Amino acid sequence: MEWIQQLINGISLGSIYALIALGYTMVYGIIKLINFAHGDVFMVGSFIGFYSITVFGLGFFPALIISMAACALFGVIIERIAYKRLRNATRIAALITAIGVSLLIEYGVIYIRGAQPEAYPDIFSNKTFSILGAQISIQSVLILSVSIVLMILLQFIVHKTKTGKAMRAVSHDVEAAKLMGINVDNTISATFAIGSALAGAAGVIFGVYYTKIDPLMGVIPGLKAFVAAVLGGIGIIPGAMVGGLVLGVVETIVSALGFSLWRDAAAFIILILILIFRPSGIFGKNTREKV
Amino acid sequence: MKKSKQFWPFIIVAVLVYVVVQVLISTGMMNQFYSNTLILIAINIILAVSLHLVIGITGQFSIGHAGFLAVGAYISAIITMKLQLPFALAIIVGGVVAALAGLIVGIPSLRLKGDYLAIATLGFAEIIRIVFLNIDAVGGAAGMQVSHLTTWTYAFVCLVITIIVIVNFTNSRHGLAAISVRENEIASDAMGINTTYYKVIAFAIGSFFAGVAGALFSHNFYIIQPSQFGFLKSFDILIFVVLGGLGSLSGAVLSAILLTIVSTYLQGYPETRMIIYSLVLIIVMLYRPKGLMGTMEITDYFKLWRTPKGGGQHGK
Numbered sequence: 093m094e095w096i097q098q099l100i101n102g103i104s105l106g107s108i109y110a111l112i113a114l115g116y117t118m119v120y121g122i123i124k125l126i127n128f129a130h131g132d133v134f135m136v137g138s139f140i141g142f143y144s145i146t147v148f149g150l151g152f153f154p155a156l157i158i159s160m161a162a163c164a165l166f167g168v169i170i171e172r173i174a175y176k177r178l179r180n181a182t183r184i185a186a187l188i189t190a191i192g193v194s195l196l197i198e199y200g201v202i203y204i205r206g207a208q209p210e211a212y213p214d215i216f217s218n219k220t221f222s223i224l225g226a227q228i229s230i231q232s233v234l235i236l237s238v239s240i241v242l243m244i245l246l247q248f249i250v251h252k253t254k255t256g257k258a259m260r261a262v263s264h265d266v267e268a269a270k271l272m273g274i275n276v277d278n279t280i281s282a283t284f285a286i287g288s289a290l291a292g293a294a295g296v297i298f299g300v301y302y303t304k305i306d307p308l309m310g311v312i313p314g315l316k317a318f319v320a321a322v323l324g325g326i327g328i329i330p331g332a333m334v335g336g337l338v339l340g341v342v343e344t345i346v347s348a349l350g351f352s353l354w355r356d357a358a359a360f361i362i363l364i365l366i367l368i369f370r371p372s373g374i375f376g377k378n379t380r381e382k383v
Numbered sequence: 384m385k386k387s388k389q390f391w392p393f394i395i396v397a398v399l400v401y402v403v404v405q406v407l408i409s410t411g412m413m414n415q416f417y418s419n420t421l422i423l424i425a426i427n428i429i430l431a432v433s434l435h436l437v438i439g440i441t442g443q444f445s446i447g448h449a450g451f452l453a454v455g456a457y458i459s460a461i462i463t464m465k466l467q468l469p470f471a472l473a474i475i476v477g478g479v480v481a482a483l484a485g486l487i488v489g490i491p492s493l494r495l496k497g498d499y500l501a502i503a504t505l506g507f508a509e510i511i512r513i514v515f516l517n518i519d520a521v522g523g524a525a526g527m528q529v530s531h532l533t534t535w536t537y538a539f540v541c542l543v544i545t546i547i548v549i550v551n552f553t554n555s556r557h558g559l560a561a562i563s564v565r566e567n568e569i570a571s572d573a574m575g576i577n578t579t580y581y582k583v584i585a586f587a588i589g590s591f592f593a594g595v596a597g598a599l600f601s602h603n604f605y606i607i608q609p610s611q612f613g614f615l616k617s618f619d620i621l622i623f624v625v626l627g628g629l630g631s632l633s634g635a636v637l638s639a640i641l642l643t644i645v646s647t648y649l650q651g652y653p654e655t656r657m658i659i660y661s662l663v664l665i666i667v668m669l670y671r672p673k674g675l676m677g678t679m680e681i682t683d684y685f686k687l688w689r690t691p692k693g694g695g696q697h698g699k
Contacts, residue, residue, distance in 0.1 A: 126498050177669050183497045184444050185672040188625055191446070191618065192664035199657035207654075311614070315509075318502065357513040360506035367503050368491045 097227060098348045099341065104232040104301060106340020107239035111294035112317035113324070113332035114246060115167075115287025121263040121327030122283045123179070128190040129170055130291055131314015132197035135307060137163040137292025138299045139201070145213055152215050152300065156238070159296045160289040167288025168281045176277070194314075201307040209306035212299040235297050242293055243333055246286065250329060255282050263327065312356065316343075319363040325373025334374065389682060390547075397543050401536075408535055418535060419603075424643045425538035426599050429545045431623035431639040432632060433592035436549050438621075439630040439678075440558065441585040442565025443493060444501045447508030448620045450488070451590040453612035454481040454511060455597025457521055460529045460607060465520075470532045474541065474598040481594020482587045484511065489586035493579060496568075508617060516609040526608035533603040541599060545592045550632065552588060561585050565630070622664055628674030633681035 112134050119127045141159040144150045150158070174193050178186045216234065220227045250256035258279045261269040270276055298313070299305050320339045324331025339359060346358045366373065404421060407413040434448050459477035462468050492503040521527045552558050560581045563571035572578050601607045623642060627634025642660075649656040667674065 124498075126502070174665060174669070181668075181672050184438075184629070185668045187444065187498060187501055188621070189665055189668040191621075192661045192668065195618065195657055195661035196665065199654045199661065203654045203658060315505070319506075322499075322502070353517050354513065357510050360510050363506045364492065364503055364510075367495055367499055371495065371499065 094348075098344050100228055100232055102341035102344030103337060104235050104340070105344060106320075106337035107236055108294050108298050108301070108336075109313065109317050109320045109340050110333045110336025111239055111242065111290045111297070112313060113320040113336045114243070114329060115291045116318050117321040117324070117326055117329060117332040118259070118283050118287045120321065122259060122280055123175070124183070125175060125178075125186050126190060126318065127175075127287075128187070128194040128314070129197055130287070131310035131312075131317070132194050132201075133163050133167055133170070133288045133310075134291040134295045134298070134313060134317075135305070135310030136166060136197065136201070137288075137295030138305045138309065139205075139210075139295075139307075140292065141296035141299055142210055142212060142305060145215065152234075152296075156293055156296045159292040161292075163292025163295070164285040164289040167284040167291075170288075171281055171284040198307055198310070205307070207307055209304050212303045212305060214303075215300060231301060235301055238293070238297060242290060246290065246329065249286065255279070259283055316356075316359045319359045322363060322373055323366050325376030328373070328375045331373055331375035393546075394543075397539075401539050404535060404539075420643070420647050422533055422535060422538045422599070422603055423647070424640055425535075425542045426596050426603065427620075427623065427639040427643045428636050429542055429592055429596040429599070430620045431627070431635040432545055432549050433589045433596065434620050434624050435627075435630075435632055435635040436552065436561075436585050436592075437589040438624050439628070439632070439635065440553055440565065441561040441582055442568075443582055443586065444497060445504040445586070445589075446501050446614075446617050446621055447488070447504030447506070447511075448589075448593055449612045449614070449616035450504075450508030450511040451481040451485055451593035452597040452600060452616065452620075453508075453515060453609070454484045454590075455594030456601035456607050456612070457515055457527070457597075458594070459598035460527055460601045461521065463532065463602070464527070464529060470537065470598075470602065473602075474537070474595055477598035478591045478594040481597065482591035484594075485587040485590025486583065489583045489590075493582040493586060505614065505617070508612075509614070512609050512612050515612075522608075524609060526606045528606055529601050529604070531602060531605060533599045538599055538603075541595050545595065546632070546636075548588070549592070552585075553632070557581060557584065619660075622660055625664060625674055626667055628676030628678065630678035631674065631676040631680055634674060634676035634679075637681070638675070 112130065115130050115133070116127060119125060119130070137159045140162045141155045144155040144158045145152075170193060174189055175186070178189055216231050220229045222228065250259060258269070258274045259282065261272065261274055262276055262279045266276060269279075294313075295305075295310075298309075316339060317336065320335035321332045322335070323338060324333070324335030339362065342362065343355050343358055346352070346355050351358075370376075404413070404418075408418050430448065430452065434445070437443050437445050437448075455477035458480045459470075459473035462473040462476055463470055488504065488507045492500060492507065495503055515521055516524055553561075560571070560576045561584075563574070563576060564578050564581055568578055623639040624635050626642065627636070627638035645659075646656055649659070671677075
């Protein structure tokens with residue numbers, strides 16, 4: 093029954109990737125920018141959760157909510173300061189700025205608090221129960237349920253609220269949305285806020301699940317979440333969820349087969365294969381380029 | 384060709400710089416620290432110029448240049464350390480293998496554009512790094528011992544050859560085709576230019592010189608480890624090109640010199656260095672998205688100065 097165990101580990105990891113990938117995909121869908129700093133928002137969220145638990149003695153859920161709120165604000169600040177001026181800039185300029193912002197956050201955090209890692213406090217007793225012979229910890233059940241609730245909430249926001257409707261309109265056609273009286277700037281900020289809040293939640297969950305956090309922890313999960321977003325079809329919200337889960341399961345399988353050092357390479361090989369053979373992703377539609 | 388007039392003055396200046404520095408080193412007037420910094424500057428200029436060809440001239444945004452640096456570094460180290468062959472051969476083989484790696488990476492990924500290409504090159508560079516991490520013959524994560532063979536002569540000769548080749552490529556028909564790909568890929572395709580061919584050629588030449596720089600790099604330090612060739616190294620090279628001006632060779636050279644000196648002095652404060660780098664990158668992109676010199680070359684400024692109203696030949 094080891095395989096069921098691995099599958100559950102993979103789904104837990106995948107749901108973290110999925111939460112980060114959602115932010116990437118939403119931002120890319122709306123302003124066509126790969127927000128490299130997104131992985132670092134995830135890191136900041138993890139640290140905010142850590143400090144709320146250790147310094148203020150809060151429980152898991154208050155820490156999660158504080159972290160999400162703070163990250164939402166952080167994401168909006170990043171967008172307003174760095175990305176807003178770049179709306180009409182070339183894609184390369186926007187990408188370079190995003191890389192710059194990412195490094196600034198990483199090394200800013202190192203400068204403030206040092207590069208040493210922290211160990212997340214053990215909030216949940218490590219109880220396990222067995223289903224079909226697989227040992228499942230309470231943690232992974234909780235992580236999975238929090239991720240699923242957040243994703244359902246996101247679907248609700250995007251499809252049932254006015255903000256969500258505005259977001260879909262802006263991602264479809266910015267000019268037309270403007271003509272319809274949609275405040276494009278606020279909609280973009282709302283997108284950043286929602287995406288960053290999800291990254292913050294992912295940060296806290298990651299901390300609880302893997303216990304070790306450090307200022308450069310966001311780089312690799314950030315890149316992999318981007319791979320997940322591309323895998324599912326960038327700009328498509330269900331695609332990011334599926335992509336994240338697939339990537340998590342594949343990585344866990346690669347590790348379980350005994351190639352754990354090749355785990356990171358697996359994600360990039362998937363990325364390159366998908367970019368070459370189906371650049372629009374699993375759920376994407378092919379669009380033709382116009383002059 | 385107008386540019387060929389600059390060839391002999393360039394050679395004379397290069398020989399002068401070389402002789403002066405060599406005399407200073409051999410008479411002992413320049414200590415180890417300064418000569419090492421000069422070698423490092425030469426290596427960084429080679430890297431900057433090779434990436435300039437890919438990003439600045441051909442307009443293909445690659446952020447995986449450290450991968451080819453790693454290929455050159457490891458292959459050349461294997462040739463000198465394991466096979467006991469001469470260093471000059473190691474530099475050439477390192478470059479050739481890196482160029483092959485560039486072809487392998489470039490042919491599939493250069494079909495992509497913009498952001499996707501950037502991420503794909505980043506992914507390939509990571510894969511290259513992970514491959515070296517998993518080969519026990521080159522020491523895995525612990526790294527590989529390399530003897531110190533890089534001298535000022537090797538570094539400077541490689542630098543001069545790199546600049547001559549890349550300037551000649553840029554001014555040739557191939558270079559013009561590459562520039563047209565940068566300006567508008569669809570239009571140049573419509574004019575009958577085989578855009579894929581020129582993108583791959585530019586990428587392979589860029590990778591070749593990155594491999595040469597890798598050979599010099601590995602034999603300048605005493606040990607090479609896969610962790611030296613991560614994303615941050617690619618970023619270091621990228622900032623040379625971006626700061627100097629996307630499309631300006633002299634800009635890339637100047638910013639490589641400047642930033643190498645700055646980072647040598649900030650060696651004790653790595654966080655401060657990265658904060659300064661990232662702030663510079665953000666501010667330059669926000670206020671001068673084409674880089675400090677844009678597509679201008681330093682010689683264009685002389686022309687502008689002489690004929691204030693004329694405008695350089697790169698005038699926009």
